Amino acid sequence: MAKHHVSTTINGEPVEFLCDTSQTLLDVLRNELDMTGTKEGCGTGDCGACSVTLDGELVCSCLVLGAEANGKAVQTIEGMAAGSELHPLQRKFLEHAGLQCGICTPGILMAARELLKHNPDPTEEQVRYWLAGNLCRCTGYNKIIEAVLDAAREMRGESHA
Structure with missing residues (x-):
């Protein structure tokens, strides 16, 4: 070949x-x-x-x-991580238990990072729409969505609402 x-x-x-x-x-x-x-x-x-x-x-x-x-x-x-420093999305996924088996997590993190590059202040609906192409069979999606929204707040310099 x-x-x-x-x-x-x-x-x-x-x-x-x-x-x-x-x-x-x-x-x-x-x-x-x-x-x-x-x-x-x-x-x-x-x-x-x-x-x-x-x-x-x-x-x-x-x-x-x-x-x-x-x-x-x-x-x-x-x-995604800067040396030993986790990206805010990675930290928030850990804090919100937005991962389990780990198969889908890298793809979801990559998609979420792209979302936040394009839209640093997304609504829950926008996060759900953006991540619709990423399937997870373990966690359900609420913890993932919460983690993305929390990371977005942190990346904008806001405290948790």
């Missing part, structure tokens, strides 16, 4: 890899680059567990070919 040489940036770092023409970005991240934070839930783009950003656009990495990352910037869950 033909291999593609890919030069990209992942979480701000230049990365080069070889991948098969049919290999997904999810497969490359997990199996070639040992970045296992991004999870595979369905493999068909229906659950959102594998969400990453590609040039600032939220995508299901199971639906993107690894070769498509060439010359683009990829952000994964591994790049």
Whole structure:
């Protein structure tokens, strides 16, 4: 099978890899680059567990070919924390118990981060709409929504209401 040489940036770092023409970005991240934070839930783009950003656009990495990352910037869950300092969304997910098994959590966190980049003061309805493409079978969604809204308040410099 033909291999593609890919030069990209992942979480701000230049990365080069070889991948098969049919290999997904999810497969490359997990199996070639040992970045296992991004999870595979369905493999068909229906659950959102594998969400990453590609040039600032939220995508299901199971639906993107690894070769498509060439010359683009990829952000994964591994790049969310600043060193040992958790991102406010990560902290709030822990505080609100917005996670259980962990399969969906990375994708939900990536989607929530993109939401807050575009809309730092979302309503509950807007959070629910934005995260509708991310499925969770363990927690229900209330704790997740509460965590996102609380993180948004913190990121805006407001205290808990």
